[in-house]
Amino acid sequence: MHDNYMKLEIPSKSQNEAFVRVVVASFASQLDPTIEELADVKTAVSEAVTNAIIHGYENKMGIITIECRIIKNKLEIIVEDKGKGIEDIEKAMEPFYTSRPEMERSGMGFTVMETFMDELKVQSEVGKGTVVKMVKVFKSISSEG
Amino acid sequence: MIGGLALQLNFYITGKTLVVSFSGELDHHTAENIRKKIDSYYDEKMLKNIVLDLDNLNFMDSSGIGLILGRYKKAMNNNGKLLLANASTRVKKILVMSGITKIIKIYDSVSNALDNI
Numbered sequence: 001m002h003d004n005y006m007k008l009e010i011p012s013k014s015q016n017e018a019f020v021r022v023v024v025a026s027f028a029s030q031l032d033p034t035i036e037e038l039a040d041v042k043t044a045v046s047e048a049v050t051n052a053i054i055h056g057y058e059n060k061m062g063i064i065t066i067e068c069r070i071i072k073n074k075l076e077i078i079v080e081d082k083g084k085g086i087e088d089i090e091k092a093m094e095p096f097y098t099s100r101p102e103m104e105r106s107g108m109g110f111t112v113m114e115t116f117m118d119e120l121k122v123q124s125e126v127g128k129g130t131v132v133k134m135v136k137v138f139k140s141i142s143s144e145g
Numbered sequence: 146m147i148g149g150l151a152l153q154l155n156f157y158i159t160g161k162t163l164v165v166s167f168s169g170e171l172d173h174h175t176a177e178n179i180r181k182k183i184d185s186y187y188d189e190k191m192l193k194n195i196v197l198d199l200d201n202l203n204f205m206d207s208s209g210i211g212l213i214l215g216r217y218k219k220a221m222n223n224n225g226k227l228l229l230a231n232a233s234t235r236v237k238k239i240l241v242m243s244g245i246t247k248i249i250k251i252y253d254s255v256s257n258a259l260d261n262i
Contacts, residue, residue, distance in 0.1 A: 042204065103211075104211040105207075
């Protein structure tokens with residue numbers, strides 16, 4: 001009934017991380033989230049966008065696309081970049097693994113996404129880019145329309 | 146007070162301890178900005194310990210974990226300690242999830258943290 005969709009394109013500038021969080025949180029508010037659910041979504045999307053900036057585009061310029069879809073009581077978020085791509089997705093998703101230790105990265109990005117969201121899928125191709133898809137199920141409203 | 150619109154820092158020194166109070170959001174962007182500021186101040190004043198006061202932090206992602214760990218290593222290399230104070234439920238969630246609380250303790254006030262230096 002209240003299904004909805006949005007798409008946002010931003011250049012891979014780190015000052016846009018906060019902006020994306022606000023946009024996604026604002027969109028998600030249609031699902032009548034609890035403060036905790038909203039914070040979970042903001043944190044997860046912040047991780048995905050940061051990954052696209054630091055790893056996908058390696059701090060160079062590129063476009064990051066954020067799409068959100070509301071389907072009944074689920075929020076689906078897709079963060080896509082056309083950057084470097086991930087060679088070994090399983091390794092990248094290991095807690096504490098980081099390919100940029102010199103940048104004081106904790107290697108927890110994917111772990112945060114997995115913990116704070118209900119579903120996480122990562123697809124990537126070296127040289128082509130990465131698509132991170134996350135789903136959050138909102139408990140506060142009924143799943144019927 | 147230093148920093149930008151998204152994150153401000155307040156420094157004060159007590160003994161050989163630097164207390165850094167955060168206000169705002171700690172993410173990759175703001176962490177990059179403040180990392181060197183904290184380190185320079187710590188080095189310049191020849192300090193030993195660090196207490197991070199997270200009372201007014203209203204957002205933190207894993208970039209914050211990296212920042213905290215980096216300052217922890219810095220203090221440790223100098224035979225000092227790093228302690229956290231005033232983590233909100235939200236901030237505690239990510240701190241505990243990262244496992245960092247196994248090596249860095251969180252106190253419910255800056256004064257309690259300072260008592261445990």
